[in-house]
Amino acid sequence: MKFRSFFGFNVLFFGLLLVIYVAHVNWIKVDVVFYAAIADAVLAACLAFAVLLLPIGRAFNPFEKLQLFVIWLLMGYSFAISVPTVIDRSLSFYILEKIAQRGGGIRQDAMSDVFTKEYMKEHRLVDVRLTEQIESGTVVIENGCVRLTDKGRLLSNLSRSFRMNLLPKRRLLMGEYSDDLTDPFRFGVRAFDYGC
Incomplete structure (x- = not known):
């Protein structure tokens, strides 16, 4: 009885999550995909929990409901x-x-062009990522200058520290093991001045 109820309530939760998510992405404005999906999940969990509190959920004690x-x-x-x-x-x-769009194959030597000339534009990558950072409170744009907030500076420092100390030092990259991605800026081009 309890297992069947457990299974049924999980089906209810996933059904609610799917309906809420599909409705949200189709008919409601979304600022950041991840935050919207989290909100959908919280709403689905709350609705399923409300049903769980009804007599139909009597198979579970209060701790199990929690x-x-x-x-x-x-x-x-x-x-x-x-x-x-x-x-x-x-x-x-x-x-x-x-x-797949290109019929199932792209020359390997053209892949960097695909990223720089197509991916960035097709996915509006700069716009998407800046919007996410602004909505997350990690950057602000002032007079055309993108600046880190205190939160952004903290996250940048944590991320950099994690990258340099806790990412794989021997990671497979195109047939060779390398630590290049633990400090990608070490080979960065410094000839451009983008500062403001």
């Missing part, structure tokens, strides 16, 4: 980051879609 709510929040977070956010942001999926 556990289910937390599980739904975690599953919703997993969905938000693993499906819409990954597909929206993933260069890997873009590569697959672009190769």
Whole structure:
């Protein structure tokens, strides 16, 4: 009885999540895909929890009901980051879609052109990422200058520290193991002055 109820309530949660997400992305304005998907997950978890509090949820004690709510929040977070956010942001999926668009093959020596001349423009990458950073409170734009906020500076320092100390030092990149991505700026071009 309890397992069947557990299964049924999980189906209810996922059904609500799917309906809410589809409605949201089709008929409501979205500022940031990840935040919108998180909001959808929280709403679905709250609605499923409300149903769980009805007599239909009597198979569960109060602690188990709370556990289910937390599980739904975690599953919703997993969905938000693993499906819409990954597909929206993933260069890997873009590569697959672009190769399919081009009939199933692209010359390897042209891939960098695909990224710089097509990906950036087609996905409005700069606009999307700046919007996300502004909405996250990590940057502000003042008089045409993109500036870090205190929050942005903190996250940048944490990210840089993690990258340099906790990313793989021997990562496979095109047949060779390298630590290039632990400090990608070491080979960066400094000839351009973009400062403001």
